[in-house]
Amino acid sequence: MTRxxxxxxxxxxxxxxxxxxxVDAIDETGRSVPTPIAGEHPLTLYLDRRELVTLMTLxxxxxxxxxxxxxxxxxxxxxxxxxxxxxDWETGSVAITSRSLRDEGTALWARSGREAALxxxxxxxxxxxxxxxxxxxGDLMQSLDTIRLPQDARVSQASVYAVMEQVRRHExxxxxxxxxxxxxxxxxxxxxxxxxxxxxxxxxxxxxxxDAIAGWMWLQGIGGADTIFYTTGRLTSEMVIxxxxxxxxxxxxxxxxxxxxxELAARIGITMIGRCQGRHYLLFTGRERFVDAPPAP
Amino acid sequence: MTRxxxxxxxxxxxxxxxxxxxVDAIDETGRSVPTPIAGEHPLTLYLDRRELVTLMTLxxxxxxxxxxxxxxxxxxxxxxxxxxxxxDWETGSVAITSRSLRDEGTALWARSGREAALxxxxxxxxxxxxxxxxxxxGDLMQSLDTIRLPQDARVSQASVYAVMEQVRRHExxxxxxxxxxxxxxxxxxxxxxxxxxxxxxxxxxxxxxxDAIAGWMWLQGIGGADTIFYTTGRLTSEMVIxxxxxxxxxxxxxxxxxxxxxELAARIGITMIGRCQGRHYLLFTGRERFVDAPPAP
Numbered sequence: 118m119t120r121x122x123x124x125x126x127x128x129x130x131x132x133x134x135x136x137x138x139x140v141d142a143i144d145e146t147g148r149s150v151p152t153p154i155a156g157e158h159p160l161t162l163y164l165d166r167r168e169l170v171t172l173m174t175l176x177x178x179x180x181x182x183x184x185x186x187x188x189x190x191x192x193x194x195x196x197x198x199x200x201x202x203x204x205d206w207e208t209g210s211v212a213i214t215s216r217s218l219r220d221e222g223t224a225l226w227a228r229s230g231r232e233a234a235l236x237x238x239x240x241x242x243x244x245x246x247x248x249x250x251x252x253x254x255g256d257l258m259q260s261l262d263t264i265r266l267p268q269d270a271r272v273s274q275a276s277v278y279a280v281m282e283q284v285r286r287h288e289x290x291x292x293x294x295x296x297x298x299x300x301x302x303x304x305x306x307x308x309x310x311x312x313x314x315x316x317x318x319x320x321x322x323x324x325x326x327x328d329a330i331a332g333w334m335w336l337q338g339i340g341g342a343d344t345i346f347y348t349t350g351r352l353t354s355e356m357v358i359x360x361x362x363x364x365x366x367x368x369x370x371x372x373x374x375x376x377x378x379x380e381l382a383a384r385i386g387i388t389m390i391g392r393c394q395g396r397h398y399l400l401f402t403g404r405e406r407f408v409d410a411p412p413a414p
Numbered sequence: 415m416t417r418x419x420x421x422x423x424x425x426x427x428x429x430x431x432x433x434x435x436x437v438d439a440i441d442e443t444g445r446s447v448p449t450p451i452a453g454e455h456p457l458t459l460y461l462d463r464r465e466l467v468t469l470m471t472l473x474x475x476x477x478x479x480x481x482x483x484x485x486x487x488x489x490x491x492x493x494x495x496x497x498x499x500x501x502d503w504e505t506g507s508v509a510i511t512s513r514s515l516r517d518e519g520t521a522l523w524a525r526s527g528r529e530a531a532l533x534x535x536x537x538x539x540x541x542x543x544x545x546x547x548x549x550x551x552g553d554l555m556q557s558l559d560t561i562r563l564p565q566d567a568r569v570s571q572a573s574v575y576a577v578m579e580q581v582r583r584h585e586x587x588x589x590x591x592x593x594x595x596x597x598x599x600x601x602x603x604x605x606x607x608x609x610x611x612x613x614x615x616x617x618x619x620x621x622x623x624x625d626a627i628a629g630w631m632w633l634q635g636i637g638g639a640d641t642i643f644y645t646t647g648r649l650t651s652e653m654v655i656x657x658x659x660x661x662x663x664x665x666x667x668x669x670x671x672x673x674x675x676x677e678l679a680a681r682i683g684i685t686m687i688g689r690c691q692g693r694h695y696l697l698f699t700g701r702e703r704f705v706d707a708p709p710a711p
Contacts, residue, residue, distance in 0.1 A: 138673050140673075140676055140698065142688075142696035142697060142698050143696070143697040143701055143704075144694070144695070144696055144697075145571065145693060145694055145695055145708070146708055147708035147709050150696060152696060152698075154670060154671055154672060154673050154676060155670070155672050155673065156672065156673045156674075157650060157651055157672035157673050157674035157675065158673075158674070173650065173651060173652070173674070274442065294670065295648075295669060295670035295689075296648045296649075296650075296669060296670035296671060296672055321648075321650060321672050351592075351593045351618075352593075353454060353470065353593075353618060354454055354470060355470070372592060372593060373451065373452070373591065373592035373593035374451055374593060375451060375452050375453065375454035375593050375618055376435050376437075376451050376452065376453045376454050376455075377453075377454035377455070377470070378454065379437055379451060391439075392592075396442060397441065397442055398441070398442055399439035399440070399441055399447060399449060400439060400440040400441075401437065401439050401449075404440055407440075411442070411443055411444035412444050
């Protein structure tokens with residue numbers, strides 16, 4: 118099933134930050150209310166000492182976030198190219214070292230002409246970055262047509278309910294402090310048994326949470342084919358694109374979706390289920406892959 | 415009070431898009447449910463024919479969004495430098511023309527050496543852009559210390575409730591389709607009368623909604639001193655920074671806040687009120703400017 122093929126050989130720190138702090142607030146009755154709030158910290162990514170980006174993050178999974186960001190931005194093709202990911206909160210930075218730099222004292226990027234490619238990619242990002250939409254538009258839209266998702270992934274009403282129930286029971290920062298989005302990667306067993314949570318990540322930006330899951334999958338060597346992705350956030354174009362890149366054929370959300378999220382999911386062949394709350398959900402795309410649904414009344 | 419000082423002389427299109435479309439979904443009982451969903455469209459900004467950025471937007475206020483983005487990115491200092499903002503959905507673009515280009519056939523930026531400044535700004539953005547966090551980190555953090563907000567802006571429990579009630583009664587895309595964030599700019603009268611909504615904007619990204627309000631304020635010549643800003647979204651560092659840039663001393667949110675949002679609001683002198691739901695709210699910062707609060711029990 119969705120077992121790790123191999124765990125990448127990578128020197129990783131394990132520097133998660135405390136995720137909440139408590140501040141004092143005054144409520145409508147004039148009472149002082151100690152209130153837990155979610156952390157938000159700048160984390161600057163360096164690849165072979167080259168500064169790439171500053172992400173604002175909860176800091177719960179900074180190493181996976183850095184890896185997943187590199188992966189989803191397609192700045193590094195294989196995790197095997199990387200030797201180390203080292204987070205230092207003193208300086209708010211994460212140093213990612215490629216194997217070339219470590220082994221030969223020369224940056225992979227400089228040697229292979231990928232410095233130019235990186236320049237081009239970072240340069241393009243300048244004009245394709247949207248406020249609140251992350252950094253993936255221009256280029257990725259073009260690459261979507263090359264993505265082929267498995268069209269034999271089935272999902273049933275029972276498995277949808279199982280994912281919802283597992284997420285509901287999961288301990289979360291959101292329950293304590295709000296102001297974060299959660300993402301869960303779940304199994305989607307082919308033998309009819311119920312999905313379970315493989316990985317659950319929360320962050321102040323939903324894009325960070327999905328990137329941190331992408332990084333974890335990369336590290337574990339887990340593909341997306343036999344998984345279901347759940348998010349508390351909205352299914353916008355960027356969420357659909359990122360999940361497609363991760364090879365995940367089934368998307369669920371507690372929230373709604375946008376027109377472009379809907380259009381892309383239909384085009385790529387993603388089964389998309391929104392408004393998952395209580396015993397309610399709405400199946401938006403991929404009904405031909407939804408099994409054991411009740412007959413239309 | 416918060417009356418327009420002057421409306422900028424600017425040639426504007428008025429090309430709002432239809433904000434929702436209806437798609438067919440299947441619910442948990444197998445029933446087909448026509449479901450309105452929010453639009454999401456790429457809009458590429460060009461300043462004097464130079465490509466700047468692609469924003470994913472609902473498209474309800476594209477001209478104001480373009481203006482506010484330029485303003486909040488501090489790429490244009492005064493709206494008087496601009497001659498035209500023209501949205502064309504056929505090409506998904508908005509052409510912003512500076513007065514220099516229109517009047518003299520030469521781009522302001524090229525003539526005045528600001529082409530280089532623009533290069534530097536766009537270049538810096540490359541390394542300071544966060545997924546889901548918009549494009550404002552690095553630079554803006556440094557500029558925060560130069561922002562002086564009026565410290566005489568008072569807010570009362572009655573005015574907090576008045577804002578909440580006005581927003582609750584406002585017609586919104588959110589009620590129809592979800593998947594959007596709303597922002598409202600409200601008056602904050604000094605004579606003790608109740609706040610009213612000056613402008614209400616929804617968008618698929620909360621950063622877009624706040625930018626669209628910034629653009630509208632710019633166009634109307636309205637400063638932030640006598641206003642209250644309400645958002646359905648979380649009060650992250652970036653939301654606090656943008657509102658500080660707009661000169662708004664009071665922030666309210668239906669949602670929670672992050673640690674950095676809290677820290678910045680306290681440092682800049684913003685009165686921040688979160689978790690506004692029903693008759694409940696939490697005053698996080700600026701209690702010395704909160705008047706008529708009930709005495710502590």
